[in-house]
Amino acid sequence: MLIYIDNISLYTTAQTLSMPARRFLLQEDGQLPPLVWVPAMQRRRLSSFAKMALQVAYCATLQGTSPCPVVFASRHGDLHRTSKIITDMVTEHEISPTSFGLSVHNAVVGLWSILTCNRNEMNAISAGKDSFLAALIETCAYLKTYSVDSLLVIYADQVLPAPYDIYQDEQQADVALGFRVSLSPFSDSSLEENTSIAIELSPSTHQAPSTDSLQALQFIDWLAGEQQVLPIGQSMQWECRRV
Template sequence: MLNFSIAAWQAWAPDIDTFDRWLLWAKGEVRAQNDYSAPKVDFLPAMQRRRLSPLARMAFHVGWPLAEGCEQLPLVFYSRHGETGRTAELLQCLANAEPLSPTQFGLSVHNAIIGQWSILRGETTEMTALSGGEDGFEQALIEAALLLQEHPQVLLIAAEEQPAPLYAAAIDDIPHAYALGLLLSRGSQCQLSWQATASSPAASLPNPLNWLRHWLLNTPAWQHHGTQRSWSWQCHRAQ
């Protein structure tokens, strides 16, 4: 069992970017727009924003305010599908027998976002980029929680962009673009345990969003069933 606390959080989805809007979303009273928009990240100079993909902009948008005032803050970045927009453009170039952009290729790899984060924030501490299946979010939380043994706080960012039409037949688990940032600290606000089981995932939302919904509704306990593990959550949100 792992124990940790949530010192702060930030989330973004098209047309949902405040606590009140997210609470309405959790109650089923509003829905995020299904489009390809991304936050503007105006806190960065224009030259620095220029190379950020929509996925990177979402990650920076939720992570940057959480990292303010924190020096050498470890980061765990989780995305199941990663830079689908950039890879779709690269594949289209290959299909058209066009030369590939080295910059586009370099920024399409899964750890490119944490590299950009390190450069723009001057961070040199531990950073990890993870992918995974339907329980990749819990795997990322395990990584972040273990880092708390060496650091007082750890930043976790989970983000997915709306996939390019090229991937429509293969990626069906992203209802809309979203990003979730969690600033983890030592404590016992959340408890996460798991056991090996064989079951079928039944969540109607990507798990980062499912977790956020339970968090906002102050659900005391719930389970997330993966194909190989069953994850048990207990959380209490400060009122």
């Protein structure tokens, strides 16, 4: 399926990002975005997970001015917040209702809807190591099924907190990635270098090489590089091809 990607926005603490891909970074210093566009009372309640996810969404939609349906993906969700809630339960500490409400997997897109008054459909996905790939597939299916001009993709994950870090089976880094997807070239992008990157996404008969790299970072490195095809997928085989 031919799709067009634009307004790529990336936040990550990963040190393995290729130099060409660094042009997509929100900032080079690895500091969390300040989210000055979020009212202070709401901003202070946000976790680092929510902050990085919301900021890449904001930049990908041209400062929130291009409301559209959303596909959000994360393997673990806001596990740091969830882990603290579980610890509080075990130690019989009082659990914050606000913290509990913001720990659910679709909390980020709920916050995005509220903060930007976006009433479009929003979907939250978790599919293990293939969470980013699942978001791409869901995006293509949505664009083919419904008559919409574009769709916002948000992916976010963080380094696993203790005690869950002993179960890590892939690269550990904070990553948030946002971009818009359409079936036709974009005409409203303000970032010339990000305008309408055309790729073909399709099932493949070739298994992707085994790697512990995060799919979102593999994808961004590929977009910024010169390789023609990106095999991607752990439990399923797909490929991205330059057009």
